[in-house]
Amino acid sequence: MKVRLEWKYRSSKGVETVFRSDEMAAAQGVQIAEDIERTKRVKELLFIDSYDDSVWTMKEMKAYLKSIETEPHDITVYFDGGFDVGNRKTGLGCVIYYSQNGKSYRLRQNAQLDGLVSNNEAEFAALHLCVQELEFMEVRNIPVRFSGDSKIVINGMSGEWPVIETELVRWADRIEEKISRMGIQTDYELIPRKENFEADRLATQALKGIEITGTSSI
Known part of the structure; x- marks a missing residue:
């Protein structure tokens, strides 16, 4: 908060x-x-x-x-999606910083998907991956800051811009449904690409077939 x-x-x-x-x-x-x-x-x-x-x-x-001391809190999420036009594969990157029991942690997760059609869709899918991870962490009824370098996603999810494309609307609706069910108070932040390097690297590694998952104290 x-x-x-x-x-x-x-x-x-x-x-x-x-x-x-x-x-x-x-x-x-x-x-x-x-x-x-x-x-x-x-x-x-x-x-x-x-x-x-x-x-x-x-x-x-x-x-x-x-x-909230024993629950994950002070959460900041970084997300990024990458789309390879040549092989039609998508890489998703997710980094979550949070506090719990007086300590600070970093969760890293990536994933590779097939069947998406654009980089914008990859960005929405990356945000969805992050919300899934928050759900696995049992995050409930607290503020969460979502930081990314995609104007389409940040401005779309915050209501600044309309989400028009059908495939993007589907992702936005899925994300909103989960966030609403979890009671998360969202704060969407548009950041420069260089500040999103961790999520970007995870997405790139996913495109190369390198799987990353784990949580570490910091």
Whole structure:
């Protein structure tokens, strides 16, 4: 979860004003909020959820973080698809970074598919692979950031652009159905290709028939 802090400050002379922070991870927000409270000049301090602008108190935020401690959380997903026009094969790459039990992990998964018709369809299929992996991880009812370099997928899934092609609509519908069933709060982020190098490499390896799967601590 990403949050912004909002606190009412009262000076030693009784002058009050309101400060607002930049967006940050919820756990980091709690640490900063605790430091702010030590000044003894905070009249009110709230956490604003960046996803839906819901408001949390310090007590509520700590309880939430405690409740998800043993489950995968702070999840960022990177996806990429590659399509070989010559042999009509598709390579899918998926990288998932997450926290659990106070540790950080990276999951890597790739796959090769037949029967797709374009690179855009490969990109949607790669995102679907990632959502499947989240389902296997039993991710439920938490925010997830999906990062990719495909404008068609990112803008299509976020609602910025319409998804028109029939084969792409089918993938988008399948993805949306899974995400809705899992209760995931989506945050789609378009990133430069160079920042998506891990997922891109996995997709390329899949096209070459090299299978990669596994989770490691980082």
